[in-house]
Amino acid sequence: MEFTITPTTGIPIYQQVTDQICAAVARGHLKPDERLPSVRELSQVLVINPNTVARAYTELEREGVLYSRPGMGVFVAALRAPMPKKARRERILSALDRLLVEAVRLGFGTDELIELIEERVKQFQWNQPAAPVS
Amino acid sequence: MEFTITPTTGIPIYQQVTDQICAAVARGHLKPDERLPSVRELSQVLVINPNTVARAYTELEREGVLYSRPGMGVFVAALRAPMPKKARRERILSALDRLLVEAVRLGFGTDELIELIEERVKQFQWNQPAAPVS
Amino acid sequence: MEFTITPTTGIPIYQQVTDQICAAVARGHLKPDERLPSVRELSQVLVINPNTVARAYTELEREGVLYSRPGMGVFVAALRAPMPKKARRERILSALDRLLVEAVRLGFGTDELIELIEERVKQFQWNQPAAPVS
Amino acid sequence: MEFTITPTTGIPIYQQVTDQICAAVARGHLKPDERLPSVRELSQVLVINPNTVARAYTELEREGVLYSRPGMGVFVAALRAPMPKKARRERILSALDRLLVEAVRLGFGTDELIELIEERVKQFQWNQPAAPVS
DNA sequence: GTGGTCTAGACCACA
DNA sequence: GTGGTCTAGACCACC
Numbered sequence: 001m002e003f004t005i006t007p008t009t010g011i012p013i014y015q016q017v018t019d020q021i022c023a024a025v026a027r028g029h030l031k032p033d034e035r036l037p038s039v040r041e042l043s044q045v046l047v048i049n050p051n052t053v054a055r056a057y058t059e060l061e062r063e064g065v066l067y068s069r070p071g072m073g074v075f076v077a078a079l080r081a082p083m084p085k086k087a088r089r090e091r092i093l094s095a096l097d098r099l100l101v102e103a104v105r106l107g108f109g110t111d112e113l114i115e116l117i118e119e120r121v122k123q124f125q126w127n128q129p130a131a132p133v134s
Numbered sequence: 135m136e137f138t139i140t141p142t143t144g145i146p147i148y149q150q151v152t153d154q155i156c157a158a159v160a161r162g163h164l165k166p167d168e169r170l171p172s173v174r175e176l177s178q179v180l181v182i183n184p185n186t187v188a189r190a191y192t193e194l195e196r197e198g199v200l201y202s203r204p205g206m207g208v209f210v211a212a213l214r215a216p217m218p219k220k221a222r223r224e225r226i227l228s229a230l231d232r233l234l235v236e237a238v239r240l241g242f243g244t245d246e247l248i249e250l251i252e253e254r255v256k257q258f259q260w261n262q263p264a265a266p267v268s
Numbered sequence: 269m270e271f272t273i274t275p276t277t278g279i280p281i282y283q284q285v286t287d288q289i290c291a292a293v294a295r296g297h298l299k300p301d302e303r304l305p306s307v308r309e310l311s312q313v314l315v316i317n318p319n320t321v322a323r324a325y326t327e328l329e330r331e332g333v334l335y336s337r338p339g340m341g342v343f344v345a346a347l348r349a350p351m352p353k354k355a356r357r358e359r360i361l362s363a364l365d366r367l368l369v370e371a372v373r374l375g376f377g378t379d380e381l382i383e384l385i386e387e388r389v390k391q392f393q394w395n396q397p398a399a400p401v402s
Numbered sequence: 403m404e405f406t407i408t409p410t411t412g413i414p415i416y417q418q419v420t421d422q423i424c425a426a427v428a429r430g431h432l433k434p435d436e437r438l439p440s441v442r443e444l445s446q447v448l449v450i451n452p453n454t455v456a457r458a459y460t461e462l463e464r465e466g467v468l469y470s471r472p473g474m475g476v477f478v479a480a481l482r483a484p485m486p487k488k489a490r491r492e493r494i495l496s497a498l499d500r501l502l503v504e505a506v507r508l509g510f511g512t513d514e515l516i517e518l519i520e521e522r523v524k525q526f527q528w529n530q531p532a533a534p535v536s
Numbered sequence: 537g538t539g540g541t542c543t544a545g546a547c548c549a550c551a
Numbered sequence: 552g553t554g555g556t557c558t559a560g561a562c563c564a565c566c
Contacts, residue, residue, distance in 0.1 A: 009228070012556060022239045038538065049558045054539075062464070067276045071538045071566035088240050092247075095236040096254055098145070102229040105156045105267055106222050110255050113226075114248055120230055121244050132241030142469045146550060183551050277496070280565060290507045317566055356508050360515075362411070363504040364522055370497040373424045374490050375534030378523050381494075382516055388498055389512050414541060440553065451543050456554075473551035473553045 001030070001037065005046050013048055017056035025065060025076055026133045027126060032078045036066070039074075065133050079131050088132070139180050147182055151190035156267045159199060159210055170200065170208045199267050273314050281316055285324035293333060293344055304334065304342045403432070403439070407448050415450055419458035427467060427478055427535045429528060434480045438468070441476075467535050481533050490534070 003020050005013055024030045036042070039057065043050040057074050060066040068074045082088070103113050137154045139147060158164040170176070173191065177184040191208050194200040202208045237247050271288045273281060292298040304310070307325065311318040325342050328334040336342045371381050405422050407415055426432045438444070441459065445452040459476050462468040470476045484490070505515050 011232075014556080019235045019239070023235060026238045026241060040538085051559085052557065055556095057539085059464075062461075068539060069275050069566085070280070070540075070564070073538060082241070092237060092240055092242060092250065093254065094143070095233045096251060099229045099233045100251075100254065100258060101153045101157055103226060104160045104258075105153070106217075106226055107160065107267075108226060110252070114251065116226065117230060117234075117248065117251070118244070120227065120234065124234055124238070126234075126238060126244070133239055141471050146472070148550080185551060189551085279500070282565080287503045287507070291503055294506045294509065319566060323566085351508070360504060360508055360510060360518065361522065363501045364519060366413075367497045367501045368519075368522065368526055368528075369421045369425060371494060372428045372526070372528060373421070373535055374494055375428060375484070376494060378520070378528070382519065384494065385498060385502075385516065385519070386512070388495065388502065392502060392506075416541080442553085453544085454542065457541095459554085470554060471551085472549070472555075475553060 003042075003046060005048065014052050014056040014059070017042075017046075017053065018060055021056070021060060022065060022133050026131055028131075030076050032076050034076045036074045036076070063133075080133075082132050137176075137180060139182060141182075148186050148189045148193070151176075151180075151187060152194055155190070155194060156199060159267050164210050166210050166212045168210045169206075170210070172207060197267075271310075271314060273316060275316075282320050282323045282327070285310075285314075285321060286328055289324070289328060290333060298344050300344050300346045302344045303340075304344070306341060405444070405448060407450060416454050416458040416461070419444075419448075419455065420462055423458070423462060424467060424535050428533055430533075432478050434478050436478045438476045438478070465535075482535075484534050 001024070003017065005016055007013060009016075021030070021036070030036070036057070037045065039050050039053045043053045046053070057066060057068065061068055061074070064077055064080050066074050067077045108116075137151065139150055141147060143150075145153075155164070155170070164170070170191070171179070173184050173187045177187045180187070191200060191202070195202055195208070198211055200208050201211045242250075271285065273284055275281060277284075289298070289304070298304070304325070305313070307318050307321045311321045314321070325334060325336070329336055329342070332345055334342050335345045376384075403426070405419065407418055409415060411418075423432070423438070432438070438459070439447065441452050441455045445455045448455070459468060459470065463470055463476070466479055466482050468476050469479045510518075
């Protein structure tokens with residue numbers, strides 16, 4: 001459970017938190033019913049406002065990735081039914097298009113881009129599909 | 135010159151405009167010294183606020199992708215020197231990471247992702263590096 | 269005496285306990301002067317914190333539904349005088365409105381809703397008024 | 403578009419707002435692409451904090467009931483695909499059970515309850531199914 | 537101790 | 552003008 005916040009990147013802090021939690025869940029670093037750090041705890045570690053952590057937790061709870069038991073803490077939810085194939089495909093294509101637009105703007109070729117992806121994937125310690133979390 | 139605006143996608147409208155112009159330039163659909171539609175014209179076609187189009191043009195002018203001749207209109211600038219390699223790499227990696235986070239969340243594996251990219255690239259009619267435009 | 273606890277439903281656990289005890293009393297599954305399981309016992313069965321069970325018992329004692337004999341345990345109280353008609357009506361209307369809001373959100377029609385209620389009531393094995401318990 | 407806030411009822415304010423907007427949409431009082439009052443406007447009318455209104459709007463946006471265009475305002479989304487029958491049924495049954503528990507506690511009989519519902523439904527000006535909104 | 541809600545006020549980006 | 556994010560600090564209910 002190591003999170004990194006980059007406040008200057010334009011990506012909202014609460015979203016950086018949700019993304020990293022999702023990735024940790026999908027890769028199995030966080031297992032079902034495992035307890036996450038408390039709101040106050042995590043806010044101190046990341047040096048951000050407790051409300052910001054709470055917002056991240058709340059959103060993931062509504063997405064079904066986490067569940068909270070007041071007085072007890074926040075926990076990883078059991079794996080959920082996979083989302084419809086079509087919706088899943090649409091979401092990844094939308095994200096992919098954003099990358100391709102940037103690649104075109106920067107003058108990257110297909111081969112160079114794929115090479116870059118394969119390199120980055122290794123750093124992610126990820127190459128097999130994990131359980132979808134949202 | 136066919137642009138598509140999706141107001142609800144979270145990506146600012148002015149940025150959707152700049153992205154699509156950049157892509158058109160990089161892929162040769164817009165050639166140097168070619169004239170773009172006037173602010174008023176384009177705003178009517180896309181059904182968006184003229185200020186938004188003006189902002190997109192201004193930004194691209196500042197980036198050196200376009201130039202304006204007062205009273206004549208806005209034109210595509212000549213190809214520019216490529217940006218520093220390090221900055222270029224950082225920008226594409228940042229965009230790439232956002233895609234990978236989404237892919238992990240949705241449970242895509244490396245192979246499935248790369249396959250998807252190759253398929254999408256064909257639809258983009260793009261596989262060779264073009265001149266960088268910003 | 270079979271209780272079901274659903275920790276994730278948003279309804280506080282102590283309230284789920286009081287609700288189910290009240291319902292059991294009102295439907296005659298628990299009779300006056302019958303002894304309830306001890307706090308420790310029930311907390312083990314339901315896998316919840318003993319404090320939570322204690323709170324439920326204390327609350328029902330305060331409401332006059334249960335009484336405790338120190339050293340002996342907790343017992344079902346004799347039936348009490350009904351609460352004022354106006355207060356009773358206000359409480360059920362408040363609960364009813366919450367249901368109706370949900371029904372409207374989900375697009376249920378009046379008929380469909382009432383049909384559902386009649387079906388559910390049968391499963392509750394309840395169709396005659398029982399003595400009010402709180 | 404008349405909203406009523408009851409701060410003392412225990413139901414969170416932001417949820418009272420979301421409920422009333424949902425009901426208005428489902429009953430057709432708010433039509434697709436209709437603009438809602440701005441965050442600041444509504445917060446002044448209801449005498450609550452702008453953040454609270456914003457939270458209500460944000461949640462409904464994520465549920466797909468509303469959409470926002472930064473700089474323009476918040477609008478009613480087009481009707482969405484209905485949710486799966488099973489999920490819909492589960493949600494209404496869960497809400498229904500909460501009502502039945504209260505009814506049993508207060509000693510209401512089936513007939514009395516249904517009579518009450520039919521009476522309340524008339525005040526809601528609602529008896530036909532409307533489009534589901536969440 | 538835990539999470540949940542609300543208020544207040546600031547700053548930014550968008551149109 | 553609009554919505555979006557973040558901080559600060561308060562209060563409450565729950566366990």
